Amino acid sequence: MMRVFLIFLFLGNILLAQSLKITSIQQNQNSIVLNFNQNIKKQDFKNFSLSNNGEIRYVYDIQAELMGSAKVFKFENNIEVKIAQNSKEKARLVINTPKAIKILLEISTKKAVLKLPNANKSVNSPSIASLFETSPSKANIAKAPPKPTPATNTNRVSKKKIIVIDPGHGGKDCGAISVGKVCEKVIVLNIGKYLNEELKKRGYQVYMTRSKDVFIGLRERTRFANNKNADLFISIHANAVSENKEKLEGIESYFLSTARSERAKKVAALENKDDTEVMNYFSKQSFLNTLNTQRIVASNRLAIDIQYGMLQVAREKFKVVDGGVREGPFWVLVGALMPSVLLEVGYLTHPKEGERLNQSAFQKTLALGIADGVDSYFAKNP
Numbered sequence: 001m002m003r004v005f006l007i008f009l010f011l012g013n014i015l016l017a018q019s020l021k022i023t024s025i026q027q028n029q030n031s032i033v034l035n036f037n038q039n040i041k042k043q044d045f046k047n048f049s050l051s052n053n054g055e056i057r058y059v060y061d062i063q064a065e066l067m068g069s070a071k072v073f074k075f076e077n078n079i080e081v082k083i084a085q086n087s088k089e090k091a092r093l094v095i096n097t098p099k100a101i102k103i104l105l106e107i108s109t110k111k112a113v114l115k116l117p118n119a120n121k122s123v124n125s126p127s128i129a130s131l132f133e134t135s136p137s138k139a140n141i142a143k144a145p146p147k148p149t150p151a152t153n154t155n156r157v158s159k160k161k162i163i164v165i166d167p168g169h170g171g172k173d174c175g176a177i178s179v180g181k182v183c184e185k186v187i188v189l190n191i192g193k194y195l196n197e198e199l200k201k202r203g204y205q206v207y208m209t210r211s212k213d214v215f216i217g218l219r220e221r222t223r224f225a226n227n228k229n230a231d232l233f234i235s236i237h238a239n240a241v242s243e244n245k246e247k248l249e250g251i252e253s254y255f256l257s258t259a260r261s262e263r264a265k266k267v268a269a270l271e272n273k274d275d276t277e278v279m280n281y282f283s284k285q286s287f288l289n290t291l292n293t294q295r296i297v298a299s300n301r302l303a304i305d306i307q308y309g310m311l312q313v314a315r316e317k318f319k320v321v322d323g324g325v326r327e328g329p330f331w332v333l334v335g336a337l338m339p340s341v342l343l344e345v346g347y348l349t350h351p352k353e354g355e356r357l358n359q360s361a362f363q364k365t366l367a368l369g370i371a372d373g374v375d376s377y378f379a380k381n382p
């Protein structure tokens with residue numbers, strides 16, 4: 001019966017052939033109201049949460065197009081709500097809060113209301129899973145670490161942030177090859193150099209794992225970052241596929257975790273292959289041991305900010321596809337003791353994107369976007 005109903009619903013949607021749009025957003029005292037162009041249901045909202053040092057991010061993904069630009073709303077108790085287009089079909093609403101809170105999602109016809117708690121009332125013992133009326137899928141929850149680590153960061157606040165840029169591949173390892181027959185190692189080094197300049201201009205202390213065409217093992221790269229006491233590690237790569245070359249394009253930002261999606265596994269396999277020794281070094285166990293929850297959450301945030309930064313800047317001049325923030329088992333990120341991301345800045349095998357990636361104007365644009373992402377990460381995570 002249910003199935004018949006669903007099929008009917010499905011056909012209905014096809015016949016209507018109108019995509020869901022968020023037409024306007026209002027902020028009320030303790031709620032956010034989203035207005036849509038058509039009737040919605042709870043299933044249009046997918047939620048999950050992320051937690052770091054007791055600070056929590058409640059994420060709502062909506063299969064809809066956000067009309068107008070990204071927006072930020074501030075509430076009492078340091079609650080901040082952001083909404084932006086996350087991918088072509090998906091808008092993402094993120095509620096940032098220093099404490100676990102109870103959020104109520106109410107839906108009526110074309111309207112969704114997210115009710116936040118009244119000022120100064122918050123849930124005492126946070127159990128993230130219990131905070132949703134609809135239970136979020138387990139796979140998406142990063143639980144809060146048992147004890148937040150105090151102090152160590154505080155004496156750092158006034159210090160210059162240290163960033164290590166890691167242009168992928170190099171020397172004997174060309175990486176992937178672009179449509180114009182240019183090696184990935186050349187393109188990512190250029191982007192890395194532009195990023196180096198830009199971040200230095202913005203007052204960061206920056207190091208590059210390589211600033212010329214040399215081969216460096218994957219292990220060396222994070223070891224270098226650890227020795228420099230880096231606050232962030234940013235590995236830059238470009239993607240490639242052997243099939244569907246015309247179809248696959250777009251920017252993706254990855255953070256380290258055990259692989260989830262098939263796509264992440266494929267990308268990881270490609271990026272991992274330049275150093276087989278590293279595979280033996282990191283037994284499966286030691287790999288899992290290095291997966292510190294706090295660092296994963298921080299890396300996830302960094303990936304979100306950089307992905308957003310790249311898209312914002314690039315889309316001012318170019319038509320760029322949002323491949324999203326993804327997680328995958330990248331060996332180059334394994335040894336890093338700081339938040340770290342691997343950026344796949346586009347598909348070298350895509351006819352248009354592959355060409356564009358080799359142009360300095362686009363490379364500079366990407367560097368600006370990454371730098372914006374770094375800025376906004378530190379603004380929120382000082």
Ligand SMILES: [Zn+2]
Pocket residue numbers: 168169175176184236237238270271
């Ligand atoms: Zn690569």
